[in-house]
Amino acid sequence: MPQSSRPSATKKSAPHPYPLPVTNGGRGINAGAPQADEGHSGKEEALSPRVTFPNKVLPYLLVAPQLAITAVFFYWPAGQALYQSMLREDPFGLNSKFVWFDNFARVLSDPNYVNSLKVTVVFSIATAFVSMAVALLLAVMADKVIRGRGIYRTLMIWPYAVAPAIAGMLWLFLFNPSIGTLAYGLRWLGFDWNPLLDGTDAMVLVVTAASWKQISYNFLFFVAGLQAIPKTLIEAAAIDGAGETKRFWTIVFPLLAPTTFFLLVVNTVYAFFDTFGIIHAVTGGGPGKATETLVYKVYNDGFVNLILGDSAAQSVILMVIVIGLTAFQFRFVEKKVHYG
């Protein structure tokens, strides 16, 4: 296993601004097994000789704070989640029984869970698509203008600083059926708009809020990606007579693929996990269960309905999804980065 993970070990790893599960870590995730340790560090030194300090105790003290927090707040609870996911407990924690995979079986066959899985998928695809499409359009335009580029960027990055929950509230204020000005406008135009009663309207509202918040992030990445494309290629195509639209779809867009793939994963993760605030503040999962995403359901089952075993099983399923997304990023996204 160390051998297989070795070649990529010196590659750049890239942290994400959120503690999101996905990052360009640059290594296969399976290489994390402890037994890889000795051979691993030995080889690393052989490859990249590094001058180090000889202290024996100091390094342990330096990593201690992070490891302590990691152990107490990450590994211990994650282990608990795994254990609890196989327990059947009453809400007061008085009785518990080890039931192996019963919780998983029940959760996965529960129509409500399947529904929230569908809701999450629809929500994620819609959010990723809308926010990326708008951001790409704006980034392409920003790439064309010379004057005022800085001002446009400054004005475009605001939403990044707005908490998802507040973003949700702002849009809800605009589209609230009783006092929202835009809702008033929609009704005036003849739309029967009520996100508090209609599931589709509610979904449109949360997707709008979630996409709006993510536009700035995607915009910055698309701008950076566009700047990395060699201008000579585009000029050559222009000399050959390719029009602007054709140049975009045959040269710019394919060369932008690494950025697009990367953002696709980041946005999916964002929609899966970081939008809890929007759902909780705007719709509370409703109306009915029309906007109940997976994370919201874990919260709801665990904290509101107190079905501990089911909630833990859902947590474990979420963990598997996160690991899957991370693996996907490593295998497909990382390899496609070929510019620069």
Added chain:
Amino acid sequence: MIGSSPIRTFIAHAVLILGILIVAFPIYYTFVASTHSLQTILRPPLPLLPGDRFWENYSTALFGGIGRIGGVSVGTLLYNTTVVALAIAIGKIVISIVSAYAIVFFRFPFRMTFFWLIFITLMLPVEVRILPTYKVMVDLGLIDTYAGLTLPLMASATATLLFRQFFMTIPGELVEAARVDGAGPFRFFKDILLPLSKTNIAALFVIQFIYGWTQYLWPLLVTNRNDMNTIVIALRKMISFADADTEWHLVMVTCMLAIIPPILVVVLMQRWFVRGLVDTEK
């Protein structure tokens, strides 16, 4: 440049301005709402221009209105949120810079094991382990404390990875020269590594400050007392669409107060912010 005819440039500007109008509109409109009276807000459509209640509404929200939001003043909420955001940003930077320092500049048994243990936490965001983490907090007595609000969010692999990445680009000669000159690990860290890392620290600070300020799920779980709420959570509690009691003009003022500080940080520290986001991701 090719294809930069005046018409195309004009279209580009037009699209960008339209985009910015859409992006900025919700925030602008919140500001407009925060300067109108409750009666005006309750009768849509709301005017597009700010009203004349700016001082009245903001002073009521900031200094009057005792007993709103469960008896907690906006000042307390802003203070809580600032403490949480700063503690998370600074704590994260300190914790991760020293652990990255250990992992890159020392050789010791289990070094890579530790690195992987930190790295794998990327795959365990709060959202996937909320209930058990909450239980740990209860057992440790950390509910309704600043420690409880911040500690679990301080350890994350992202910052450690960033610093590790940066440290690996520092030439070994520099370390060697420092050692020849008699600098120990502390001296090297303080006089060479920290000054070199300034830009990275600034970039990380902006991103983590925003991250801390915008937290939602975690503060929602670990605070029961109203005076320990962050402003985002308190806002959620203020809003009720079901009854007519929601004081929208004050809600809107609180909204503005909740989004202005992080926006200022992002806009004023834009250079580091963009660097922190884009450069580290590539």
